[in-house]
Amino acid sequence: xxxxxxxxxxxxxxxxxxxxxxxxxxxxxxxxxxxxxxxxxxxxxxxxxxxxxxxxxxxxxxxxxxxxxxxxxxxxxxxxxxxxxxxxxxxxxxxxxxxxxxxxxxxxxxxxxxxxxxxxxxx
Amino acid sequence: xxxxxxxxxxxxxxxxxxxxxxxxxxxxxxxxxxxxxxxxxxxxxxxxxxxxxxxxxxxxxxxxxxxxxxxxxxxxxxxxxxxxxxxxxxxxxxxxxxxxxxxxxxxxxxxxxxxxxxxxxxxxxxxxxxxxxxxxxxxxxxxxxxxxxxxxxxxxxxxxxxxxxxxxxxxxxxxxxxxxxxxxxxxxxxxxxxxxxxxxxxxxxxxxxxxxxxxxxxxxxxxxxxxxxxxxxxxxxxxxxxxxxxxxxxxxxxxxxxxxxxxxxx
Numbered sequence: 001x002x003x004x005x006x007x008x009x010x011x012x013x014x015x016x017x018x019x020x021x022x023x024x025x026x027x028x029x030x031x032x033x034x035x036x037x038x039x040x041x042x043x044x045x046x047x048x049x050x051x052x053x054x055x056x057x058x059x060x061x062x063x064x065x066x067x068x069x070x071x072x073x074x075x076x077x078x079x080x081x082x083x084x085x086x087x088x089x090x091x092x093x094x095x096x097x098x099x100x101x102x103x104x105x106x107x108x109x110x111x112x113x114x115x116x117x118x119x120x121x122x123x
Numbered sequence: 124x125x126x127x128x129x130x131x132x133x134x135x136x137x138x139x140x141x142x143x144x145x146x147x148x149x150x151x152x153x154x155x156x157x158x159x160x161x162x163x164x165x166x167x168x169x170x171x172x173x174x175x176x177x178x179x180x181x182x183x184x185x186x187x188x189x190x191x192x193x194x195x196x197x198x199x200x201x202x203x204x205x206x207x208x209x210x211x212x213x214x215x216x217x218x219x220x221x222x223x224x225x226x227x228x229x230x231x232x233x234x235x236x237x238x239x240x241x242x243x244x245x246x247x248x249x250x251x252x253x254x255x256x257x258x259x260x261x262x263x264x265x266x267x268x269x270x271x272x273x274x275x276x277x278x279x280x281x282x283x284x285x286x287x288x289x290x291x292x293x294x295x296x297x298x299x300x301x302x303x304x305x306x307x308x309x310x311x312x313x314x315x316x317x318x319x320x321x322x323x324x325x326x327x328x329x330x331x332x333x334x335x336x337x338x339x340x341x342x343x344x345x346x347x348x349x350x351x352x353x354x355x356x357x358x359x360x361x362x363x364x365x366x367x368x369x370x371x372x373x374x375x376x377x378x379x380x381x382x383x384x385x386x387x388x389x
Contacts, residue, residue, distance in 0.1 A: 008347070011200050012300045018208070018293055054304065054347040083301050083352035090377045090385065100386045103377070104352075105297040108290065110379070117386070 002027040002044075006037040006051040006063065007081075012104075016050055016081065019108040023115075034058025038066055041073055048115070053082035053093070064096040077118045081106060172324060179320035186313045193303045200299040207293050214286045221279045228268050228275070235261055307348035351376075 003025055007013045013030050020028060029044060031037035035058040040046065049067065053060040060080055067073050078098045082089075085103040093101050099118045102110060242257065243250050 009300045009303070011197060011204065011296065014204055015293060015297055018211075018290075022290060054349050056347055059347065083304055083349045085353070085376045086351060087375050087377045087381065090382055094385060101382050103379070103382070104301060105294060107294055117383075 001025060001047045002029065003048045003050060004029050004031060004037060004040060004044075004046045006031045006034065006049065006055070006060065008032050008052065008055040012052065016111075019106070019111050020050075022108040023112040025115075034060065034063030034066065037063055041067070041070075041076070046076070048118075049076055049078045050081055051078060053080060053084050053089070061093060061096050064093070064098050068097045077122055079114055079118060081111075175320050175324050179317050179324065182313050182317040182320075186310050189306050189310050189313075193306045196299050196302060200296050203296060204293065207289050207296075211286060211289050211293075214282050214289065218279065218282050218286075221275050221282065225272065225275050228271055232265070232268055235264060301352045304348040304352040308352075311348065 003020055005013050005016045005020070005028060007016065007030075010032075013032075017028050017030070020026075029040060029046065031040050033055045034051070037049070037051065038058070041049070049063075051060040051063055055063075058066070060082065064078050064080070067076055067078060079100050079102065080093050080098045081102045081104060082093075083104045090101050099121070100114045102114055239257065239261065242253070246253065
């Protein structure tokens with residue numbers, strides 16, 4: 001399963017990728033904003049997107065909406081991992097149709113649980 | 124008759140004019156006081172204006188320093204991550220060696236049993252004569268193998284603790300992202316405050332604060348941040364019974380329990 005990790009912070013991308021490797025996912029690719037993520041998604045085969053919210057150019061919420069509108073990528077699982085912890089933020093993300101939501105800081109276990117939950121519902 | 128009326132009107136006008144003069148006379152001291160007050164206030168206003176310009180001119184430097192803090196923590200975080208990666212790699216190597224040594228111990232034990240079987244089969248009736256010596260030798264060897272296995276177990280345990288610690292350090296480094304967003308938020312506030320001070324000093328007739336700048340604000344264009352970003356221990360926001368009825372109450376932080384319950388109902 002190939003993961004696309006989208007975050008403008010190189011540190012966070014590295015932390016998320018390390019956490020994914022820790023829980024057994026090794027096929028990973030990265031993008032630093034929503035626009036670059038869309039470019040990757042249309043040129044590479046990706047099975048799962050993990051995205052931050054606050055990013056320049058195209059933020060995570062806009063990326064989610066773009067993916068959902070896309071004719072072939074529409075059903076891609078999306079997990080939002082963000083510092084935005086207000087209830088209205090979570091609702092906005094849900095309305096944009098992310099599959100699940102994690103508030104930073106997270107642990108590899110939390111990440112695994114969320115991924116499992118999404119994949120279980122998807123299957 | 125007309126003349127008398129006209130005269131009366133003129134006299135009325137003169138009365139009105141006199142009243143205005145009287146009022147003017149009374150108002151003059153007040154106006155003088157106001158003028159004096161404005162004269163007194165003028166240096167005060169200049170002081171205020173000077174203070175505003177001084178404060179506004181310091182803001183770019185404050186912003187720049189905050190930006191430096193953010194960059195420094197990013198660099199330090201990268202260095203720590205490099206070391207953590209290296210330590211994790213070494214832990215994994217060590218783990219594999221321990222596993223390989225464990226497999227070797229098991230292999231030696233298996234070989235010993237095979238060798239015993241070969242001796243029994245080869246020696247036949249003569250086996251009981253050497254059995255005691257063999258068992259004594261095998262006992263010593265088995266004892267060594269067990270000590271080795273115990274040591275390997277302890278080493279594996281230490282490696283696991285180290286790996287867990289390294290993973291925890293790595294996860295704690297998320298604090299860098301969270302604090303840099305808070306810093307970006309403060310920088311945004313500084314930027315806004317500076318713009319308002321600039322407008323205020325312009326309204327007071329002074330030059331724009333920008334004209335005094337020798338340091339440009341280094342607020343990145345398109346910088347994104349979450350002003351509510353905060354660092355809690357992972358999973359600390361867990362609740363046992365999420366109250367979804369109150370979920371949309373603005374300004375409240377969501378717990379992991381809230382989120383799980385919300386997305387489970389999707």
